[in-house]
Amino acid sequence: MGSHIANYINDGRGAGNNQRGVALIIVILMISIIVALTIQMNRDMRAEIYEAANLRDEIALRYVGESAVNAAAALLLADTNHFDSLSEDWANTEMFSLKSEEYFDDASFRLSIEDEKGKVPINMLAGGKAQSATIREVTLRLLTGGYFGLEHDSAEEIVDCIKDYIDADTQTSEKGNEESVKNAPLDCIEELLMIRGITRELFYGSDRFFGLARCLTVFGEARININTAPKPVLRALSSQMTDGAVAALDEYRRDASNAVSDQGWYRTVPEAAGINIPADILTVKTDFFRIKAEAVRGRMTRRIVAAVKRASSPKKVTMLSW
Numbered sequence: 001m002g003s004h005i006a007n008y009i010n011d012g013r014g015a016g017n018n019q020r021g022v023a024l025i026i027v028i029l030m031i032s033i034i035v036a037l038t039i040q041m042n043r044d045m046r047a048e049i050y051e052a053a054n055l056r057d058e059i060a061l062r063y064v065g066e067s068a069v070n071a072a073a074a075l076l077l078a079d080t081n082h083f084d085s086l087s088e089d090w091a092n093t094e095m096f097s098l099k100s101e102e103y104f105d106d107a108s109f110r111l112s113i114e115d116e117k118g119k120v121p122i123n124m125l126a127g128g129k130a131q132s133a134t135i136r137e138v139t140l141r142l143l144t145g146g147y148f149g150l151e152h153d154s155a156e157e158i159v160d161c162i163k164d165y166i167d168a169d170t171q172t173s174e175k176g177n178e179e180s181v182k183n184a185p186l187d188c189i190e191e192l193l194m195i196r197g198i199t200r201e202l203f204y205g206s207d208r209f210f211g212l213a214r215c216l217t218v219f220g221e222a223r224i225n226i227n228t229a230p231k232p233v234l235r236a237l238s239s240q241m242t243d244g245a246v247a248a249l250d251e252y253r254r255d256a257s258n259a260v261s262d263q264g265w266y267r268t269v270p271e272a273a274g275i276n277i278p279a280d281i282l283t284v285k286t287d288f289f290r291i292k293a294e295a296v297r298g299r300m301t302r303r304i305v306a307a308v309k310r311a312s313s314p315k316k317v318t319m320l321s322w
Helices: 002-078 094-102 122-126 129-144 152-166 189-194 200-204 231-236 243-254
Strands: 108-115 288-297 300-312 315-321
Touching: 002 094, 002 108, 002 288, 002 300, 002 315, 094 108, 122 129, 122 152, 129 152, 129 231, 189 200, 231 243
Parallel strands: none
Antiparallel strands: 108 288, 288 300, 300 315
């Protein structure tokens, strides 16, 4: 009798232990699920916070960048000279960019303005006969000069391919190509990358090349601003131009005390006194500009490139591309 009672008690204790073990496992599983859900919820919440912060910063950067473009337009409108040069405020925006830190909370911008008329108007390769011939000569000198150094045959092939791409006829130039052509002027300078012979290295620049994107433009007519032309373009304006003359002309035009309101000023510089540049290709006045603005906030940046046209009557700046 006593042994039966003992066995009954032992069996009861065993069942109770089993039940407590099962309950413990269930509790552990529930805690694991709760912990997993908590971790996932925490991740989701942090992701939403980061996304909201990034969206906030992106919106802030957009407005900082737009402010920079508007500031550039104001600088262009404030220019009242009858000529445009590299010594003017619109061409020297470094200090203005540094001061931008004072205008925004935890943000700033870097700003630069380029004169598009200081570049070679490549669409004029398909202009009038005289214009086309002049621009062809300048472009060939540009490509074969020291800043690009192409062989003359390679340069001729590129120029002819550009001409065939943009002219309205179907006649193939001597070294050109009428396949996959537009037969219309370039709308943006990046279209050059679609033309045979123009590589990304040649277009954007490298240790070997200055970069066609910095020397050619789709805006303006067959006149180049001698006051703002990049050195490779300045070098290509005449077959008589030398590296020494380019350096002297560049130094002269950057000095605000020197007179550059007349397109023939280059003849007053001793190193360029004997050089002849056709008068019909030169100008000292500009109406097309490229604005480059980079907004900065922490480690985030937003870049805006805008092409604008400045009119004097009425005085306004018109956006051409953004």
